[in-house]
Amino acid sequence: MITRHFIDVSSGGNKRRVHYRKAGKGPPLLMVHQSPRSSKEYEALMEKWSPHFTCIAPDTPGFGQSGPLPGNPEIAEYADAAIAFLDALNIEKCAAYGFHSGGIILVTAVKRHPTRITTLAVGGYAIWSAEEMALFSDRYLPEFHPSDYGEHLTWLWNRILEQSWFFPWFATDDAHRLSVANDDPMRVDAIVREMLDAGNAYQAGYGAVLRAPRDIPAVDADVPPCLISAYNGDPLQEHIDRLGDMPPTWSAQKVATPEEHQTVSLNHLLATETAMIDGLPDANDEGFIAVQTGEFNGLIHWRGERGANQLVLHAPSYNVAGNQTTGQIAVDLPGHGLSDNWTDAVPVAWAPWHTLVSDVADVLGTTEIVYPNLQVGEPEQLYPDLSPDRFGNYLNMAWQIVRARHMFAPWYKVDAQHVVAFDEQQLKPEHLAAEHLALINGHSAKEYHIALQSRLKED
Structure with a gap:
């Protein structure tokens, strides 16, 4: 069973409330979601992995039901916030998994706090070219505020819908078509609701990920093992070829399906021992x-x-x-x-x-x-x-x-x-x-x- 909790987290002199989901038994596994989603996107995966790990999936700052970080935070502050969340739960070390922007946050956390993560699995890691970054510019993350007559809702529905048709979503041409296009209202609705939860705070978290340096740890870096994988249809699969040299305990591979990505990720995470934890605290x-x-x-x-x-x-x-x-x-x-x-x-x-x-x-x-x-x-x-x-x-x-x-x-x-x-x-x-x-x-x-x-x- 997946349970849900709140905890107050202090970092950088500020305190904010964090919502998280928990499932399973075994050593702790921190699961960081992609933007602009919430920990809800991991519910099915948490059920699948719960026999092996105590799966702990927070809503990252400003998303879902978690409070935002103050000011204009960059990726280092999101990485530090993930570690502060572990501190609030009294977790000294854990395994970790992140998909897309969740992986960016966790790779940054590994570089800044290498002793806190025992092993890491990442689904798709973006290495943008200068031309791709120029294409994103300010168009990818426009401000999102409610309007008097609900005009923002029409924009939001179509932006989320066409994210599965084109990447980036506004590049509506054959060169940017995706192979995973859908018009499933339930899939679109799930992300729409998460955007409505986040509001304009989505700009901060998503923007920090897009601006984050894409430097894989140096070959001689003392970091925990990591597997980066991406499946057919994931726009980041081709980025596997851009990763360059990595530490000897790091590897990357292309796989055929999302299920295969989950399987190789789980096998990688299970290959490293992580200590068990006691009960976790809650807000009062x-x-x-x-x-x-x-x-x-x-x-x-x-x-x-x-x-x-x-x-x-x-x-x-x-x-x-x-x-x-x-x-x-x-x-x-x-x-x-x-x-x-x-x-x-x-x-x-x-x-x-x-x-x-x-x-x-x-x-x-x-x-x-x-x-x-x-x-x-x-x-x-x-x-x-x-x-x-x-x-x-x-x-x-x-x-x-x-x-x-x-x-x-x-x-x-x-x-x-x-x-x-x-x-x-x-x-x-x-x-x-x-x-x-x-x-x-x-x-x-x-x-x-x-x-x-x-x-x-x-x-």
């Missing part, structure tokens, strides 16, 4: 608890003061936001925010929700439940299907909903009789962006609303 005011009821078996995200008297429930299609009031703790209910969804069909009766909430309250030590107010309207219309579609229309639909529901109640009745007063500040794009992400993450909003309605009728 935010985390995840594992809950198992008849209809739910997964993780529930919580934030606040453990042992507080009140457990606060958010409204349907919203989530835990901001710091909690003293004496309160809040949770993301199933199918909302950072929590898992219901295991099977989402219940519309209140009883299963009540059972889950009661179990969560017992674990967190709360005694009083604070229920939310419900939006005015019919659930079927309040919460339309926002499943990802081929053209990304669901993103714009959700944006229009979060705008309209500040002005009308219910939001779908746009006339003089349903006008409501609103604070103009609530229409600021950054405010709408948070609501928009909560809405598209609210997979069980309609059923939760119906369940709350049934609770009110029972009372």
Whole structure:
């Protein structure tokens, strides 16, 4: 089972919160994701490698649920942040794996902190030519901010979609076509959500990787062993031929498939012994608890003061936001925010929700439940299907909903009789962006609303 955690990390005189995933047993394996992804991209690989390692995958600074580094950090600071993360977990040494930009961060970490990594496997290592770097220039990483009417969402969908068609994504010509083109809305949606989590912070982490020196350690460098591999279809496979001379314990190879890359990487990592570790620490005011009821078996995200008297429930299609009031703790209910969804069909009766909430309250030590107010309207219309579609229309639909529901109640009745007063500040794009992400993450909003309605009728 993959568990999720938060920990506070101090580096360079600053403290920031880091979110990470953990799975398995055995010696520790640090897994650093590519940009602009998060540790979620490693879930399947963590399951596969968990019999061999305690897989630990943090969201790198500014991505996923991890706080960014201050200022304008370069690659050395991202490498040092990875080591500071190990320090916070009390891990002296570990094996490591990184894909693409994750590999750049880890190679830098190996050069700066060679005694902290026992062995390293990398999926694709970029050695850009001067001409390629000139092509990237500023076009590869434009600023990404929410706009009043959701225009940023149209750009984002197409930018992520066409990243599998061309590399770089804006070089739309035959010379830059890729062999792995797809139009799978679920694959695109996964990356879109991670970009929405990161916002413009993606520029810093991605930019530091692109600007990073591509100097492989010298032949006589005292560094841990490393394997760099890349599969057919990976735009970095041809870069294997550009690596040049490497230390004697370093090697590189081209492989046919992603599965073969994973196999050779695992075999390489297992060839070097890494010491076991004890339990890992957690933040004391935010985390995840594992809950198992008849209809739910997964993780529930919580934030606040453990042992507080009140457990606060958010409204349907919203989530835990901001710091909690003293004496309160809040949770993301199933199918909302950072929590898992219901295991099977989402219940519309209140009883299963009540059972889950009661179990969560017992674990967190709360005694009083604070229920939310419900939006005015019919659930079927309040919460339309926002499943990802081929053209990304669901993103714009959700944006229009979060705008309209500040002005009308219910939001779908746009006339003089349903006008409501609103604070103009609530229409600021950054405010709408948070609501928009909560809405598209609210997979069980309609059923939760119906369940709350049934609770009110029972009372």
